[in-house]
Amino acid sequence: MNKAVGGYFELELPSETSSYYPEALRFQSARASFYALLCAGRPRKVWMPHYVCDSMLGPLDKAGVEVSFYSINEDFSVRDEINLHPGEWIFYVNYFGVCSNRQREILKKFNSEQVVFDHSQAFFAPPLDCLATIYSPRKFFGIPDGGLLITKLPIPEPEETDDGSIQRSLHLLKRLAGTPESGYADYQAAEKTLEDFRYRKMSVLTENLLSRIDYESARLKRNENFRFLHKELGFHNRLELDIEAIDGALCYPFFKNLKGLREELIGQRVFTPTYWAACRSRVKVESLEYALVDSLIPIPCDQRYSGKDYGAAMSIINRSIGSE
Known part of the structure; x- marks a missing residue:
């Protein structure tokens, strides 16, 4: 089929890049x-x-x-x-x-x-x-x-x-x-x-x-944000994270039992999901998995943000830690 010439525009996108996993x-x-x-x-x-x-x-x-x-x-x-x-x-x-x-x-x-x-x-x-x-x-x-x-x-x-x-x-x-x-x-x-x-x-x-995503920029920004969050919160995190082995993470997983922290963050429009609540039906209340559902806070660290965007979240978390 011949390529269409003229007519209305499609959504404007950046130039094509190479596929990240071409073999997939x-x-x-x-x-x-x-x-x-x-x-x-x-x-x-x-x-x-x-x-x-x-x-x-x-x-x-x-x-x-x-x-x-x-x-x-x-x-x-x-x-x-x-x-x-x-x-x-x-x-x-x-x-x-x-x-x-x-x-x-x-x-x-x-x-x-x-x-x-x-x-x-x-x-x-x-x-x-x-x-x-x-x-x-x-x-x-x-x-x-x-x-x-x-x-x-x-x-x-x-x-x-x-x-x-x-x-x-x-x-x-x-x-x-x-x-x-x-x-x-x-x-x-x-x-x-x-x-x-x-x-x-x-x-x-x-x-x-x-095919239009700047993958390298996204990866580097995620690493930058992850390291910033770890510097601020790593001492209080129950998880021991090997920073040198982490590249382009989904989020910063902050694991600490701080009651009401998730709700307070969401109230200030810091949206942190709960992973995976349904698994509680498969485990005991005293299990690690149950604790992860209740207490792990996945803090976004993606390419949309930089350190200055975390001011409200850091204030809330630090206040919650200080009131333990």
Whole structure:
């Protein structure tokens, strides 16, 4: 088909850049990527962490794969002794993008052909030598959807292309033109549509948006913000973070039992999500996972911000620490 000449303009975007993971298969979401992997690999069982988003359990149920859960330690290492039998996989999350050292330990302990790494929170962490790595770029950039899968398994490209991206973009435009509050309901509606994880090829819109991102600038700014926050809060953080091994993290995970801190931050428009409340139904109240849901504050450190933007958050956190 000839390229159209003239007519109305499309949304103006920066010039194209190179793809960050050109070898990746492109799907409409991370959970769709996982479902495609399960359908291709047909594992007998997958070991999943208790502390995981329930959205990654749906594909296992749909594929008819048995699930066993394991617990983690405070350094995000695997706590339980797992005897990984033939035909079984272990699924490990690079939590908040701060777990690269733990991943290397896992590869020393288990057969790499049975290891699946979830990099939904670790976009800038390169794939390691394992069965598969899953990425969710919309957690790092202003795009409506999209999932990336890097795997050794032969998986054919989906015949169907996702066509829902335009409908999922309203919250992005509202935030660009106004406030995060104005588009929050649209954001929730967009997330709801991604519960359908029948795998489809990434949309043309999302492909276009991903090809225009200044990845290096985003990575460096995240590192700068992460180091700033760690300098301010590291002494009070229950998590021991290896700064030198962290690159382009999702957020700064501040873990300390400070009652009411999250609510006070949100009241001052410092939006910190709760990860993953549903996991409390799988663990004991005294478990680490339960404490992480209640007390871990993921402070945004992304490319939109710099040190001067954290004044209100630092005041609230320091006051909360001082009143212990």
